[in-house]
Amino acid sequence: MSTQATLLLDPEALNELAAGSVLRMEPGERLWKLYFLRPAANPAAQAEHRIYTKLQADGRICLASYTVNATHEDGPPIRSNLAIVRDIPEDTLNQLIWQVVRQSQIGPDELEVIDLTSIDSFEAQVGYLRGKQA
Secondary structure (H helix, E strand, C coil): CECCCCCCECHHHHHHHHHCCCCCCCCCCEEEEEEEECCCCCHHHCEEEEEEEEECCCCCEEEEEEEEECCCCCCCCEEEEEEEECCCCHHHHHHHHHHHHHHHCCCHHHEEEEECCCCCCHHHHHHHHHCCEC
16 A cells, blocks of 8 residues: 555546535645555556545545546546545544455555645645645
8 A cells, every 4th residue: 555645646536525516625624644556457448446535624534536547538537435424433434445455356465545634724734735746
């Protein structure tokens, strides 16, 4: 498992985070951790599973999880299997992540985790992520 942003962040992922199109950010909220599952066995499929988490103003963790498939033409990527959980304990979140890894039949090295917990504002987090853009 990669816990550093070793791969460059897809500009489309950054745009959807900044715009709140998948995980809406309210005042006082910030991102928690971002998870990207990128199966290496079939890179031609250009599919990945993304799990975005945020720390809500009341201290609870919220997540949005979905699969994104690249289109073969220059159209926008196709999102599917969107799930949103508004209140998930951190230990349950960790169990869920490993369950998704096992069910996806990917190795732990195909999971990239971007830990944003030490950055204290959403704006600063977006600035940090812009430096990781492809």
